[in-house]
Amino acid sequence: MSRVLLLVGTKKGAFVLEDDGSRTNWHLRGPFCDTWPIYHMMFDDATQTLYASGGNPWFGPGVWRSDDLGNTWSHSNAGLTYGEGGPPITTMWHLTAAHGALYAGADPAGLFRSMDQGQTWTHVEGLRAHPSRPSWNPGGGGLCLHSIVAHPTDPARLWVAISAVGTFASDDAGETWTTRNQGVRAEFQPERYPEYGQCVHKLLLAADGEQLYQQNHCGVYRSADAGASWEEITTGLPSDFGFPLALHPRDPNTLYVVPLNGADKGRFVPDGRMAVWRSTNRGDDWAPLTEGLPAQDAYLGVLREGMAVDTLDPAGIYVGTSTGQVFGSADEGASWQQLCTNLPPIWSVETALLEG
């Protein structure tokens, strides 16, 4: 029997929602990680290890690790520094495991790599050596590196996304980077389509390993050429603004977003009606998924790491709100139930699939 763990990072610690195999009955464990603010959690299938990244207002950034599915945790900050003269790191934002490495994104933006399961970290210096770096300016969420995308078969290929800076790609395992923002709007810049300065909110690679998608401050986009160019696919959505993005685990044409009413309109779901929107044709058309979600007086927000999918068939979709609710669907979004009601503000949701 397969069981799903929902890994929920919150403003006040890490939580684990544990499924009994039905995806309808869930048991909550936590808070973990000494109630640190946790920006992201993930499960590394290869090592069966849980990780949580965050930053504490007193002690700075850290990555937490659990080898027993969250019952006990250890903390490391070894190497999470830009060195003498560099800016202090406040937070580790995002984690990705690929090809034997563990990557972490920082605020202020930078990329770190660990080859010993998070015990020690090395700065991947090439990204901050990019000539655009002196011009990087933080957005409302900080100057955070929030998306790290590794190619499934080629360890040399990486993409990262930085809030209010944009998308970058590397074909040499992080030694050198190029901007990947052509065709992406930046309505808050003097130039509408600059080389960089776009506010990407979430970047993901589809199951085929070819198509990239991003939810941006200014629309939703797809790219069929590794980010060299982007095509806007916002038409059909109620707003061009939102934070999270999730992709179907097998179908590269199916994606999910949670549009919010607008950057300057409160940033909650339009009209107080909670809806996850799905496209099954790469964003050509969109439809709202609402069955079981709050239909009125629901002024909910979902942040950039707040939506995830599992890999079961049919796929499960999960959404955590900035006011502590978790909603889940075991049928690819057709119907939803509230899994948890009163958590601290949710900053991230991820899944882990346990076999047996």
Added chain:
Amino acid sequence: MAQVFFPRALAALIAGLPKVAECQAATVQELIATLDQRWPGVSMCLCATSADLRPHINVYVDGARATLATPVQATSVVRVLTAVSGG
């Protein structure tokens, strides 16, 4: 040797770190570096850079607010405190 009192949250975070330790050092900076040799991670948790404590970390030497440059005597009492912070 100076007596160093750590906040509960730091002692919980770093493996083996006691709530009170003894340490010989000429300045707060040297004291933290020495403690980091014994309990790796102390310096990263307390210092934003080699020149500054983290903004929400307060160190008092013999009752007076200290910086990394503050001298430490063999008889000093050093208290590391977490500032009022959070929400």
